[in-house]
Amino acid sequence: MTTPSAHILVIDDEPDLCTLYELTLLREGYRVLTANDLAQAHSQLQQHQFDVVICDMRLPDGSGIELLQQLRTQGRSERCIVITAYGSAENAVESLKAGAFDYLSKPVDLKEFRTTVAAAVRMQNGQQASTMPLKPATDLPNTLEKMAGHSPAIQVVKERIRKVAPSMAPILIHGESGTGKELVARAIHANSHRRNGPWVAVNCSAIPENLLEAEFFGVKKGAFTGAAQDRQGFFQTAHGGTLFLDEIGDLPVAMQAKLLRAIQERRVRPLGSSQEEIVDVRIISASHKDLGLMVQTGDFRQDLYYRLNVIDIQMPALRERREDIPVLCKTLLERIAQEAGASVIPQLHPAALQYLCNLPLQGNVRELENLLHRAVALAGENAAVIDVERDENETSGNERTGHAGAMADSHASQALADSDDLPSDLQAYLDALERQILIRALDESRFNRTLAAQKLGISLRQIRYRMDRLQIPIPANSVDSA
Template sequence: MPPRMSRAPDPILVIDDEADLRELLDISIRRMGHDVVLAGSLAEAREKLAQGRYSLVLTDMRLGDGLGIEIVRQLSAAPERIPVAVITAYGSADNAVEALKAGAFDYIAKPVSLEQLRSLVLNALGRQQRDSTDAEATAAEQAADRAAALLPGHSAAMQEVRRSLSRLARSMAPVVISGESGSGKERAARAIHATSGRAAHPFIAVNCGAIPENLMESEFFGHVKGAFTGADGERGGFFQAANGGTLLLDEVADLPLPMQVKLLRALQERRVRKIGASREDAVDVRVMCASHKDLAAMVAAGQFRQDLYYRLNVLALRMPTLRERGEDIPVLARAILDHLAVRYGDPRPKRLSPAALQRLVAYPFPGNVRELENLLERAYAFAESEEIELADLGPLDAGAERAGMMHAPAPAMAPTNYYAPWGAAG
């Protein structure tokens, strides 16, 4: 049987009514090795879309005969799911947010940075360029496997979460992940990153509540040598460390208001300035946020900036409590015990006795998955045989068992633990 030939990638459609910018984008994208089709108006763009196939559509937001967001809505509703990105005027963050909510894959601001343009094209085409439908199916299966490994469970609530993950992974828009402490918010962020076009780049998780306020700007944006007492050398911050990948701001509600202003500007301009530096550096970072607090209520109370909230809350995901997915406890317990066996070097993981498992399934877990992890780690250490018995679980929270709906406070974090740990449930 002859080998299957790879189909050449479809061209990129660029829509802009400024001839100079069209020419710049045409030259820049062709230098990346991609064919380009140009359109100077909304009407011409619709003609081009009706006549051919495209791997990416890049459109200005304001055209002479209409708005680019009309193209965004048209393509978002189409079954082909062609990635569409928008070009916005300098400082037009509201337009960018509107486009992302309408289904845009990403955006780039004028004046166009060629570095950011290259990153945008690579991220978009990384999902589109496949040799065959078989390869697409294999990639989708691998992505689903990665998500299931990070977020195990067969309950209806977790199946809905995993369905949402695939949609969230296709976009580069910010995501706010809500849910009680310990419900798995960081794991959800990792799963989105692992199934996105940024999977090969860094995932940096930062605990915003653990950073001293006087160090925040330096930790987020970096500093140059001599910028302040103790700055013995140049150092990048979280944004530089996550460049090309994803930055998770865990407990974002704990950011002080002055830092919220600086964060908003970095998100809008996609540029950061190290403390003491004379110039800004472009960064390509997808930002996700996690919080067990109600950010909308904090905005109403004046405790969280409204403009930052709307900039972050483009896409949303709610993680269910463990009480809502009690049927997942056996699957979660098995995965946790397997992980502990690797950590302890045991050739065979310990298993729960039927009585111990029954007790766990009946318990409401006010601390959610994190409480289950801590409880099983303690039981694993105390168990004297390969089977964890009821007595090895120790005393559970009797008050929680009676109430069934208690909310446990978030555990205290050491002030130097800026990065959230890998195993944290979130």
């Protein structure tokens, strides 16, 4: 829906293009003024207040970057769209860093032109309607309210999210595994003007290399054997919203080149199609790897790196914000209890909380959550107070308490002894071990979950919760399948 009262300034030194842009915008109901160089543009800006400024990157008396910088210095509120030379990724990145709302590549596609301008107008009107900061979308999961913690380190992250969310600039999130990089990406989406659009999260390391192009760009019917119908890729699914590329460093170099072109040109060609499709997505990527180092070793394309790393956010490791551990434990326990359907939200014994605060926690928040999951399970259903110090005794080999704890530790120790190396992913290792134990107990009880739960010393509710979390299917003819 356009806003007829929106006032737009178009700056381009080519009269034909300037007229084309003007006529296109007038048909959309906007009020439009034009300028052919920076001098005329400054004159117009002194006389009028605009909603959106559309500026060519190269002008006879300067560049669009200079205008962007001057507008920012003057504290003006206009949203700026920069038009760059065809395929000029460096100019696009430079303009976004200078504060541009978005950029368009020549030759400009008029449909994309109208869409981009409409988005800028909507964003500008949303800010002018109120002097308050952009309010997070509280109906979406994992927004800023879900980011537990008050440490200086996490406050820096939250403030950066608030600043960069309204922009269209690509964002690269750095951080160790388990720090909450996807949580940051979701918060950016939920605080952006795209919050009502699609959110598509992709784990780049989980897609087989031979399926990458089809998954990202889509497939046309008959493109290959088995392609019985058209199927959209990640880019088409995320049209109008945000595409989150997690573990971007795991993409093969060949796919990196195709991804770069899709991001630069905002077009994708599905497999088996002769035509490209325009896509309007905001790219947020994340990696626990050092992409800068990968560029130096040749494992990651330099042009793609600079295209993705327009704005960077560093997610701190948990050991760098230990003061957040108490509130994180409280938040995680509330979620664990809710997911398990428990009537009581357990609390940590003070000694247990102190123990967690002193742990190295190399797996960060994910490791902390796993420890709390185990503590809740070992404490039994509806326990009001839980203690994780028993886990310390189990892992150190000291005296153990409880037959169930001893059995669990014995199986885990034997499984580890059978392997030459320590697990590289503790969470995945423990999940696989737990899944194996559950499947064995269920097989022995012919999938009678009540009996299997009794064998393992847990409740029926707990075994149902664990089966659901670990995605253990239930045979149709199983006993107690309700």
